[in-house]
Amino acid sequence: MKFRWTSVAWSIVYLLLLLSLSTPLLIITTLFMIIPAVVLFTTLNTRQFILHILPVLLIVGLITPVYILIAAYFLIPGLVMGRFYKKRASALSTLLAGTVTILGEFLLLLLLGTALFNFDLSNYVNDVLQMVNSPLSEFGTTSQIFTDMGFSSEQVRQISVLTVQMIPMTMIVTSFMIAVITHSIVRPILNSMDYAVPKLKPAREWRLPRSVIWYYLAGVLLQLLFSKPEGNFLLVISANLLPLLRIGFMIQAIGFFFFLAHERKWNKSVAFLLAVPVILLPSLRIIGIIDLVFPLRELVTKSKR
Template structure:
């Protein structure tokens, strides 16, 4: 197989990131970069060559650490293949982000299901037990409010557990965006044309999302905090998720105004900080989506 030097180097990079997953401190950055070598390899090589590159990576990692590491590697290889396939097809950045995020999220849910069925391990149960133990330790140390009781602890647990779907969605999205950003830069330097994100000033959401947001917001206000139905949990996650989406729209508005007024690029970045930190400010994005307020800032 005439691979050349670059595929060998990227195969070595993929192996190194796998090995670093078991190294304290270094495992966190390795986890964020682990998909990049696989994406580059799949995008730049024929499929048979890509498989031939995976074989030594799998064998060496299994010998140095243990075969279990390949379960982690497989978890990241699948979305890497999907991303690389979309790059080869010339898909838009939006399609790449949506598709790979869904694949990543589906894998997380599948892993949790397999852990429960095969190993009888429940992440939900472990989180609940951890919070109960933590609050019991705080109570024993007299670090809680005097009126704190077990019912309040259970309410806290339910709130945390109900927010897990939102956390998984945000993690899948951010991980995919990060991998796309790094992989695209590398592949473009290798002579490939990978679609970029639209410029921030051009970010626009469909108006129908405002209607969905209003329905979700009103529904969330009408549901009891103790309600554990599917609809209640869905609304609990949907409202903050849409708030983040409209916060991104608000940031796009800031970049649009900066472009029209000739402001320095640091200005919209500074304005983005409070929007991301204070969810109510996402209302700016709602208004920008619902009404043509950008016309007021357009150069005549």
Template sequence: MPNNQTKKLVQGSMAVALFTIIILLAFYVPVVNIVAMVFALLPIAWFTALHDRKDSVIVVIAATLVATLFGGIMILLLALVFVIVGFVIGDAIRTKKSKIYLFMSTGTALLFTFALQYVVLVKFFETDFIKESMNMAKASYEQSLKLAEQLPMQQSLTTENLEEVFRMMEAALPSTIILSAFILAFVLISINLPLLKRFGIDVPKFASFKMMRLPRAVLWYYLIVLSINLFVQPEVGTFLYVAVLNASVVLWLLLTLQGLSFIFFLLDEYKSPGFLKGLVVLIALPLYSFIILLGIIDLGFNIREYMKDKIQKK
């Protein structure tokens, strides 16, 4: 028992010390900070995966306090993001949760910490970085338009068009933030899980991208949103407009991923060279409508089995 307590104390101290060093690098050292932020959650996730929640919460609090002590109050918000996300990942691994649960809980934790940061910055520091970024981008585009007016060429974008584009961007901010959080969650999980496995942690395995299958309910959501756009046509600026626009962005991305997954499945069945997958990803953006259509067909009909049987008979 004493040996176990000593081991736990040593591991907890290591996790706190490593987290503090990495978070200080992430906050103060340019260039290195990008790499450091990717691995900042690793010490917390490692300790949490090995020990119960009570001990892990103590380490999370200690790591946050020590990092703030050495880095100052401004580092607190950054530290909170990674201790919470590290705790969520480690706890999901320790309790043997599924890979989908791990991904969803990590994305949700990132959304929560981003929202917390935003509220604190707006309320206590009077800094609305989202609004400031939008204003800077808008000012930059307006300046570009003024310069373009002096050149003997036809303008493809007017001031009215620009206003409409930025209104749409502002309305789509919720879905953009949600998608960004879950993309970041996927990146953090993909990088840190193999490292945790090297440290002897039993981590869940993610299925190949070509096996991705969204719930069929996604098709019904897409049909509802499409019907509202076609028949109701919400007025710009209304709540329904914002809700439908954000739902559309999320559904388009999901169906695009489903379409890409189907193409990857076919390429592997035909034993095509790997570079073709990279080529498909490159052309997915200009041909996103076709990719979405493939995603809809893949979800709505069981064509993978049909294609697999057809390929095997050749």
């Protein structure tokens, strides 16, 4: 069996990650939970994969049965990404497949919670904020400091509405980040096991379609026309669309700096130094917008001649 001992080691890693869910480390280890399943599924055939996973599930089930459901939850995106790796699909296709699968699971959990347990996300967020705010309001009766910190019930309600509106974007970003973390770790591991995996395009080639600028303008227009925060579907769309597009513009700006460094034959460290302010100062995404609307890269290439 190829990679026998390596595969056993990854099975043990998967078991330890699952057991870590009962510790405070779960906040960190959850981000890496998909990795062992991806490595095992990519490097083994179906029969071998099952033989490695079953003992892990049995041990976890004997300790805490509910962990079997959690393991199955993380296995699904692992199988999807592993299948794309087996097909030698492009890195972007694999990332998108992983992101969509994780996002779909998030939505499925929310749907099941609502249908089976009458879980109301809006009420839950509002209750949590009210619970946090209550001690501040009580202390505020005797301390001006806490009075300044405390919010009224109406303010808390508005914050909860805005929080719920931002959940779709949060789910998308979280799903994408988990997929990116998984790919960035799995790819060198698979390469070290003589299993070649396509890599992402170099940063200098990162470009958004120009049509994105129209989506951004539409989002800004929706935000200007619809100011009522509650119960407005169009405002929910703009509230989630605009932050996602702004992140895209930041990526576009970073891509431009790497393109500029490549064309000018600068050291790569220069490109990294130029990219850091874009991350720390979101307003610099304007560079990405300009690069998207105007042919900046073509100008850089012409000036080089």
